Amino acid sequence: MAEFNSRRLEIDALRALWAIRHHGGITRAAEALGLSQSAVSHKIKRLETSLDCDLLSRRSGGPVFTSAGEDLLDYAGRILGLHDEALLSLSKTQLAGRIALGLTEDTTCTDLARILGRFRRLHPHVSVRIKVRMSLVLRAMLERGELDAAIVQVFSHEVRPTDVVLFRENLHWVKHPDLCLPQNGPIPFLSFDDECFYRKWALDVGQDGGTILETVFECASAAGIVAAVKSALGVALLSERHLRAEMQIVTDRLPAPPALVYVVRRARKARIPALDTLIAEIEHETSRYGGLILTG
DSSP states (O other): OHHHHTOOOOHHHHHHHHHHHHHTSHHHHHHHHTOOHHHHHHHHHHHHHHHTSOSBOOOTTSOSBOHHHHHHHHHHHHHHHHHHHHHHHHHOOOOOEEEEEEEOHHHHTBTHHHHHHHHHHHOTTEEEEEEEOOHHHHHHHHHTTSOSEEEEEEEGGGOOTTOEEEEEEOEEEEEOTTOOOOSSSOEEEEEOOTTOHHHHHHHHGGGTTSOOEEEEEEOSOHHHHHHHHHTTOOEEEEEGGGOOTTOEEOOSSSOOOOOEEEEEEEOSSOOOHHHHHHHHHHHHHHHHHTSOOBOO
């Protein structure tokens, strides 16, 4: 019993472990958490000592986590969620009202759903109505006052002073290794639909150097574009979260894409207390991990 009681699951260590999973290694996790690499390693080592087992495999080329580490990660997500929800519950204020929120497909495939679910439990008198659209559509809806706020992608040079920056991500030209690009003539292009600002940039700036892009596949869904790339149908512009091991980044013949930024953008109207609280919680959550964690 004494040995069992000496074991502890420190919240900061679990958060570091969760960040390692999200970012793929200690170095990137440390950057996202605003800590040194040695500080993160020390937290994990203390946790391993307390539990008397290895959580990270530390084998070059092997999996990041041991089987014990993978098991603990399942619990870590739930523990961190309950811990953060409990702290918010103790400091919550009575909020009421309605929020019209816009999201992109990318953000719906992250743990933002968990954040929104927790917000609903903590503030049952706030109604959040969500619309999922492409970023350009959401921006237009904000201008027309149809939404109170939206989480959208913009190029880094388009960030406004009033935007709340959540995280940054790179955009890449990608193809399947089996696809051989023609030396002369147009390059087959896998495109999102007309409402995608990736597409507008590609067909404008992307062809300034004389390269011609021929749209051979058009789809509104990122999953459809990913499938088309894996089928070697052409090249596409994809953000880092959609890259797969079987994809090849293309760096020649095509201009380097600008960096992406995920921001919370408000409509131009009076501030809503419930919306202020929701945005603060989303910003706080993303700052802890350097981004929204993929759930699917």
